[in-house]
Amino acid sequence: MSLQPGRRVARVVVDVPLAHLDRPFDYAVPDKFADIVQAGCRVRVRFRGRLVDGVVWELGDSTDFVGSLQPLSHVPSGEPVLTPQVARLVRTVADRYAGTAGDVLRLALPPRRAAAEKRPSPTPAELPEGPDPAGFARYQAGPALLDALAEGRPARAVWTALPGEDWPARLVELCRAALSGRRGALVVVPDGKDLDRLAAAAGRLLPEHSWTVLRADDSPEKRYRQFLAASRGAAQVVLGTRAAMFGPVRDLGLVVVWDDGDDLHSDEHAPYPHARDVLIQRAWLDNCAAVVAGTSRTAEAALLVESGWAQELGAERAVLRAAAPRVQALGDDFELARDPAARSARLPSLAHEAARRALAAGAPVLVQVPRRGYVPSLACARCRAPARCAHCAGPLGISPRPGPGGARIPACRWCARPAATFDCPHCHGTKLRASVVGESRTAEELARAFPGAAVRTSGSTSGVLATVPGGPVLVVATPGAEPVVEGGYGTALLLDSWALLGRADLRAAEETLRRWMNAATLVRPASAGGQVVVAADAAHPVVQALVRWDPAWLAARELADRRELGFPPATRIASVAGSPEALADFLEALRLPADADVLGPVPEPARRGQESERERYLVRVPRSEGAALAHALTEVQGVRSAKKAPEHVRVQLDPLDLV
Known part of the structure; x- marks a missing residue:
């Protein structure tokens, strides 16, 4: 159906959470909005008798609707927040994850703030020269990747970073190479701690105003202002956490995801997209370069290499051996012969001695424990069944804060009701035991074992430390919360391996190796005395991959096993x-x-x-x-x-x- 001359139709995706309405609806553009409405701007429309928000998907001159079109009710702003490239990505992601475009738009577009729209964006920065290739010279084909980015070629790589690598600087160098070729870049990291390090590197290596940061914990006004800097083309490099995977980068030439195995990359809101998969879709849709990077490797990244979609980017074994710390497992034959209790002790003599030597030499020691809290999980002392709350069936645990009189009373982790008495429904036992020990309790144990050393904790219970000063200090951290120390740790102790390796989870092996390697990469090289002690059986494939520092081998093994069993990503x-x-x-x-x-x-x-x-x-x-x-x-x-x-x-x- 043709419209009156000079009239236009806006195809609007309305914010209605109903799957059968997942399509654009046509609305007439009134004359008073004719000079304001653009494709990608926000509007208000009347839908089924009520006013709802929407986004203009596209503008046209005709409609298939038979009848009189409803006019747009209100146009809050003509700011085109949804670029054509992101609109195409939104539709692709919705189809891939069996969701709706409205669901994806809620993830892609931050709430509007009028004050941010009134502020002018900075003038786009001048293009920088290409980065110094020295940072990637240790990797085979590393300089070639930088050349491809500078020339605008769609190179794809799975990069395994060396131990001790300054990975934020390397990622920013990739962005600088893309900028030098007049293309934009998008980098997604798991959490705010990683993003802070990445932003600091960008401040050193990228021109001012050429980059912006999108993070969920910023104020709504600041986040929208940073978003507009990218959508208006003022900032050509976008750095961010998960939500930045939909960042509106102009002339996108590179997408990067760091540590793609971290579960923070998986969105908890419908349609539950994963940042790695979204960025791969962007690379395909925009024909741009893509880098999947990390200290370890997932089975999904191994599939990208196996299929030929991406090339492996790594270092030669001689370079790797020079950068890696010495890794020793408590369960190897020599250690068991010397210390028969090594298999069952939580801190056997090897770990104790390694920590003591590092502290005596004035070096910090990192202790990784897989659980936060004090005693986050309790079990029946007789039958080992998990202890549950009698009121709501939630798990019982012990808080790090003692109650009145200094006693620590078990309480429910769901409803917070204290459990002064316990009666096991399986065996009627009345005593409890710790099934998992958290970082707070571990810190207490280490303070008694090393009375002269300072002990710091880093985790969700005590707060995450970004950095710690050097010196003889014990740092007890949960996975992902390990602080960085200048010059590296002297020793890392990886405790309670059974809590990671024994999980009934498809990704238990690769997730354990990822957590261990992220901690071990903070340790000094073996030539400088760096040592990693892992409390696990040396014959386990995950331990072997850590000892040999070969995450690609374990990822390929995991992929082959999952293909045989019919599990993702096969x-x-x-x-x-x-x-x-x-x-x-x-x-x-x-x-x-x-x-x-x-x-x-x-x-x-x-x-x-x-x-x-x-x-x-x-x-x-x-x-x-x-x-x-x-x-x-x-x-x-x-x-x-x-x-x-x-x-x-x-x-x-x-x-x-x-x-």
Whole structure:
């Protein structure tokens, strides 16, 4: 249908959480908004009798709608916050994860702040010269990668950083190379601590105003101002945490994800996208370079190398040996012969002696423990069953803060009710034991073992330390919270390995190695006395990968095992959760590919405040059928939404946790 001459139509994606409405709707652009409305700007429209927010997907001169179009009700701003490139990415991500464009837009666009729009953005910086290739000279094909970025070629690499590498500086050098070729860059890191280090390196190596930071913990006004600096083209490099994966970078030439195995890269909001996969989609859509980087390697990164989509970027073994610390396992044959208790002791003599030598030499010691808190998990002392709250069935634990009189009384970690008495429902035992020891309790034990040394803790309970000064100090940290120390740690002790390796999790092996290597890379090289002691059996493949410093070997092994067993990334799996009745209706309407395999149902793990019974199915298909699976799931969600089904079914594609 043609419009009146001079009138235009705005195709608007409305902010309505209904799957059957996942498409643009046509609205007439009134004359009073004709000079304001642009593709990508925010609008307010009347939809089903009420005013809702929306984004102009595109502008046109005609419509297929038969009848009179509703006009746009209000245009808060003509600022084009949704670029055509990001709009295309939003649609691709929604289709890949069986979600809606509205869900993805809520992740991609920060809330509007009028004051930020009124402030002018800085003038775009002058293009820098290419970076010094010396930083990447230790890596095979490293200088060639910088040349490709400067020339605007879509090079793809899986980069394994050397121990002790100044990785923030290396990532910024990649961005500088892209800038020198008149292309933008986007770098996503797991958390604020990593982002602070990356921003500090950018301040040293990039021209002023050429880069901006997008982080979730900034004030809404500041975050929107930084977002506008990128969307307006003033800042051509965007650094950020997970939400920055949709950053509106102009002339995108490079995307980078650091430490892609960190679960912080997986969004907890529908449609639950993963930053690594989103950036890979951006590289494909925009035909730009991509780098998946880290000290370790995931099975997904191994698949990128195996398929030929990316090339491996690493150092020769001689260079690696010169940079790595000495790694020794407590369970090797020599240590067991010398200390028969090494296999069961929490701090055997080897670890104690290594820490003592480092402290005596004035070097700091890092102690990594896998759990935060004091005693975060308790069990029955007789049958070892997990201790549960009698009121809400939540897990019992002990807080680091003593109660009245200095006593530490077990309490529920969900409802906080104290458990002064305990009666095991399985064996009726009345005594409790610690099943997991946290960083606070470990710090107490080490303070008694090394009475002359200062002890610092870094974790979510005590607060995360970004750095610690050098000197004879014991630093007890949870994985991901290890502070950086100038000159590196003298020794690192990796304790309670059973808590990581013994998890019933598909990613237990690669996640354990990732956490260990992230800690071990902070230790000095072996030539400078650096030593890592891991409390684990030396014959375990994960320990062998750490001792040999060969994460690529373990990632390839994990990929081969998962392919044989039919697990991701060799397959794609959807988790479908809801009440038994809702799931029965959902699966009856689901038209799956011929090769699909439905597993379940199993009870869904209880969540805080959840009262009704919920179950979960897993639907598995070959990787080549992933798009068909996503389409089938989207179709059923749309039908249920249109029929106003009373219960919601939670659909998540490629979940990190399959248990």
